[in-house]
Amino acid sequence: MDSRVIAELVLHLGRITSGDGLVGGLTPGQWAILRYLASANRFSRTPSAFAAFHGTTRGTASQAIKSLVAQGYLKQTRSRTDGRSVRLDITNKARAIIAKDPLEALVQAADALPPGVRGHFSNGLQRLLGHVASATNKPLFGTCNTCRHLKGDGCCKEGLPTYICGFLSESLAEEELDELCINFAPDKPLSPRTPSVGRA
Structure with a gap:
């Protein structure tokens, strides 16, 4: 198969999995944050680490994170060693909604x-x-x-x-x-x- 076709298929798979509307009241970007924080270790659950992982800016990530904190999906904890940094953790409310993750369709396809x-x-x-x-x-x-x-x-x-x-x-x-x-x-x-x- 042509390499460009493979690249296009990967991109298309990502697009249709993410969807173009709200799922569970959350945007694709907010879902990406919850997925990342649910699988990241304690050293990597920070806004800057997510921004690096997702390939976005710190400012863009921070806005989406603030919204999730306000909705009760994330909890912020100030670092004891560096007061400027925060650690992010998903809440029980977030764990409950992850069951509705639109990525599940892709998980099932891979499992098949x-x-x-x-x-x-x-x-x-x-x-x-x-x-x-x-x-x-x-x-x-x-x-x-x-x-x-x-x-x-x-x-x-x-x-x-x-x-x-x-x-x-x-x-x-x-x-x-x-x-x-x-x-x-x-x-x-x-x-x-x-x-x-x-x-x-």
Whole structure:
């Protein structure tokens, strides 16, 4: 298949999944924020991290975030170390509406693919994401499980945490290893044959 056709199909899939109207009373941009914050780790749940992930400006992201805070979908917590920054967390109200996420149609379509096809398709999309992020000088988000900063092997050693983020020197819980992180670095150099791990 022609490469331009593949690019157009990816863009079209994103457009029809996002929709052009309100779903559950939220805009596509607001849905993107809730999805991101529901899957991001505690170091990455900030307005600037979302703006970097979504490829938008900090000002645009802040306006949409303010609206979600006002509607009770997000909670803001001031950083104890830096009073200028805030951490964002989704509320129970947000968790309830995520069940109506318009992305669910795409999730079901992906789930209908045969397991082998799903694996190859995922690797292909991850590879595309990695190359586009590199070409456009955008950060590549990914999870701890495939990040070179992850330290630890899951074995408990006396007085030491099971897992550690080597970039931030912070301990990690096992359930955090599958969450998105802005500090992600692929465990192997990016190459045409080596897929990076990131989500969009």
